[in-house]
Amino acid sequence: xxxxxxxxxxxxxxxxxxxxxxxxxxxxxxxxxxxxxxxxxxxxxxxxxxxxxxxxxxxxxxxxxxxxxxxxxxxxxxxxxxxxxxxxxxxxxxxxxxxxxxxxxxxxxxxxxxxxxxxxxxxxxxxxxxxxxxxxxxxxxxxxxxxxxxxxxxxxxxxxx
Amino acid sequence: xxxxxxxxxxxxxxxxxxxxxxxxxxxxxxxxxxxxxxxxxxxxxxxxxxxxxxxxxxxxxxxxxxxxxxxxxxxxxxxxxxxxxxxxxxxxxxxxxxxxxxxxxxxxxxxxxxxxxxxxxxxxxxxxxxxxxxxxxxxxxxxxxxxxxxxxxxxxxxxxxxxxxxxxxxxxxxxxxxxxxxxxxxxxxxxxxx
Numbered sequence: 448x449x450x451x452x453x454x455x456x457x458x459x460x461x462x463x464x465x466x467x468x469x470x471x472x473x474x475x476x477x478x479x480x481x482x483x484x485x486x487x488x489x490x491x492x493x494x495x496x497x498x499x500x501x502x503x504x505x506x507x508x509x510x511x512x513x514x515x516x517x518x519x520x521x522x523x524x525x526x527x528x529x530x531x532x533x534x535x536x537x538x539x540x541x542x543x544x545x546x547x548x549x550x551x552x553x554x555x556x557x558x559x560x561x562x563x564x565x566x567x568x569x570x571x572x573x574x575x576x577x578x579x580x581x582x583x584x585x586x587x588x589x590x591x592x593x594x595x596x597x598x599x600x601x602x603x604x605x606x607x608x
Numbered sequence: 609x610x611x612x613x614x615x616x617x618x619x620x621x622x623x624x625x626x627x628x629x630x631x632x633x634x635x636x637x638x639x640x641x642x643x644x645x646x647x648x649x650x651x652x653x654x655x656x657x658x659x660x661x662x663x664x665x666x667x668x669x670x671x672x673x674x675x676x677x678x679x680x681x682x683x684x685x686x687x688x689x690x691x692x693x694x695x696x697x698x699x700x701x702x703x704x705x706x707x708x709x710x711x712x713x714x715x716x717x718x719x720x721x722x723x724x725x726x727x728x729x730x731x732x733x734x735x736x737x738x739x740x741x742x743x744x745x746x747x748x749x750x751x752x753x754x755x756x757x758x759x760x761x762x763x764x765x766x767x768x769x770x771x772x773x774x775x776x777x778x779x780x781x782x783x784x785x786x787x788x789x790x791x792x793x794x795x796x797x798x799x800x801x802x
Contacts, residue, residue, distance in 0.1 A: 454776070454780075455772070455773070455776050458772070458775065458776040458779065459772045459776070462750065462757055462772060462775055463757070464756075487783050488779055488783070491779055491782060491783055491786075492751060492779075494731055495731065495732075495735070495747065495750075495751035495752070496751050496752075496754075497727065497728040497731075498646060498728055498732075498751075498752040499646065499650070499728045499729040499732060501641075501642035501643075501645055501646050502642075502645055502649070502655065502658075502659070504641060504642075505641060505645070505659055505662065505663065506634070506637050506638060506641055508659075508663060509637050509641060509662070509663050509666045509667075510634055510637060512663050512666070512667050513630075513633065513637075513666060513667055513670045514630075516667050516670055516671055517630065517670065520671065
């Protein structure tokens with residue numbers, strides 16, 4: 448196991464193309480098996496660097512195929528901007544619609560004003576609508592409620608620009 | 609090599625391709641066609657298949673050139689495409705033997721070239737026959753392409769440590785094979801002798 452690891456370290460160091468570290472060189476010098484392994488690895492590397500010659504050139508046929516691919520690509524590229532613009536416009540429209548649907552600004556003005564007016568009318572009509580006999584014991588209370596309602600109305604009305 | 613491209617790096621040529629320069633792409637084809645062909649041919653052993661994969665590789669590279677990052681090495685990117693394109697071809701490979709590389713027509717010294725070709729071809733054929741795909745590819749990219757470990761890892765989609773292990777195992781297997789071969793391979797300072 449130890450020898451295997453050392454061989455792997457030698458192999459990796461040779462692949463890195465740098466000189467072997469001093470510690471490894473010392474071990475190789477004292478271990479015939481490691482020395483043989485290093486020599487064999489280096490020799491094999493040299494042998495493998497000789498590459499069989501390649502075949503005759505096929506550049507013309509490659510460039511013909513590339514040219515055909517380029518011709519096919521051109522109409523697609525030409526169409527691309529118009530498609531992009533159309534898609535972008537549709538997407539923007541969809542986003543706008545969705546945004547307005549989900550983020551419709553609350554229209555507090557008219558609704559709240561209606562409410563305020565209603566409260567005001569109620570407060571004014573209430574004493575007339577109730578029989579005086581029934582109202583008498585509660586007149587102070589009604590007066591307070593009436594005042595509160597009026598104050599609330601004033602506050603609501605004042606809160607609108 | 610056309611003079612205008614002589615001092616331009618692969619990555620700069622790729623940048624020119626991205627700007628729509630077809631001549632720059634042709635220069636890349638000129639630089640790499642033999643290398644890609646050899647890589648594929650040594651892996652699958654069929655001339656016609658290797659030619660087809662080589663062509664498909666360049667067409668794909670042209671189509672995808674916009675996605676190439678010129679800060680990265682072009683060779684690793686192109687070999688990654690070649691490897692992917694050749695996967696079917698590699699699977700259908702003939703385990704041993706196979707065709708020989710078609711001879712180049714412009715031989716300066718036919719006898720010497722023939723001897724060298726036979727020697728190198730025999731060694732690589734033996735490697736092809738005895739090693740799994742990943743080990744063979746890492747060996748080819750390391751020695752035939754002189755790629756560093758980081759680029760090999762990129763091409764094969766593996767970690768650098770994994771590539772180191774692949775190379776270690778590949779050399780171990782091939783070294784043992786050569787020692788027991790008949791006739792034996794002799795690993796010399798110059799290379800391998802049959």
